Amino acid sequence: MIQKPPRPMTDLAKKTTTPQQVRAQQTYExxxxxxxxxxxEAGLDGLTTNLVCKRAGLTPPTLYRYFHDKYDLLEVLGHRLMDAQNQVLMGWATPETLRQPPQALGHSVLALFAQVLELTRAYPAGVSITRAVQAVPALHGVVLESHRSMAAALASVCQEAFPQARPERVRAMTRVAIQCAYSLMEMLFDEPEQPVELVGEGLARVVVALVDDLRP
Incomplete structure (x- = not known):
């Protein structure tokens, strides 16, 4: 794994923020x-701020006005990709969906997994971003924050669908489901020879079993 180099304490206190003025927003984007x-094109090792500046027709001081280094770039790109993935998941997650009979729920999970997979592949550098945030230990917090947030949101929907279920069980089951889904997606990117349909079916069986454990 690639270690993100430490920053001076003065830099660590700063946060990358989206600029407010239109021209600055255009430069940022x-x-x-x-x-x-x-x-x-070049992967994580080939990504440098100098190359980004050259391609974008900007000077390094302009880039550093918005980002400390390439890891700041990856952090924002990672957040944006996972936000897009999470929007798909939360559009799917309703009490009615979760209360479907097991077979119908399994088909629904399989379709959802395929949709998120396709979104990630179609997203600009989506697969490369996924790999990059996993490769840099200091960026694991980006992934963990996203997974925890989505698990909490999904747990809320599950609790509404199955109000008799113990909250601690609901939280644990939804966290397991989120982790399984994203881990399998990453596996498919790293091992493209794996059959997508069969992997999706495996995930669907796991999710159906987890939901069955919450049913009355």
Missing amino acids: RILEVAAEVLA
């Missing part, structure tokens, strides 16, 4: 767009 292109 252009930097991220080019960073995604470079990441997709």
Whole structure:
């Protein structure tokens, strides 16, 4: 794994923020767009702020006005990708969906998994971003934050669907489901020879079993 180099304490106190002025926003978005292109073409090792500046037609001081280093770029790209993935999941997660009979729920989970997988592949540098945030230990917090947030949101829907279920069990089951789904998606990116349909069916069986454990 690639270690993110430590920053001076003065830098650690700063946060990357989205600029408010239109021109600054355009520059900010252009930097991220080019960073995604470079990441997709050259990988994590080939992504450098100098190359991003050259491609974007910007000077390094302009980039550093918004991002400390390439890891800041990856952090924002990672958040955006996972936000897009999470929106798909939360559009699917309703009490009615979760209360479906096991077979129907399994088909629904399989379709959801395929949708998130396709979104990630179609997203600019989506697969490369997924790999990058996993490869840099200091960025694991981005993934963990997203997974915990989604598990909590899904737990709320599950609790509404199955009010008699113990809250601690609901929280544990939803966290397991989220972890399984994202781990399997990452596996498919790393091992493209794996059959997507069979992997999705395996996930569907896991989720159906977890939900069955919550039913009255």
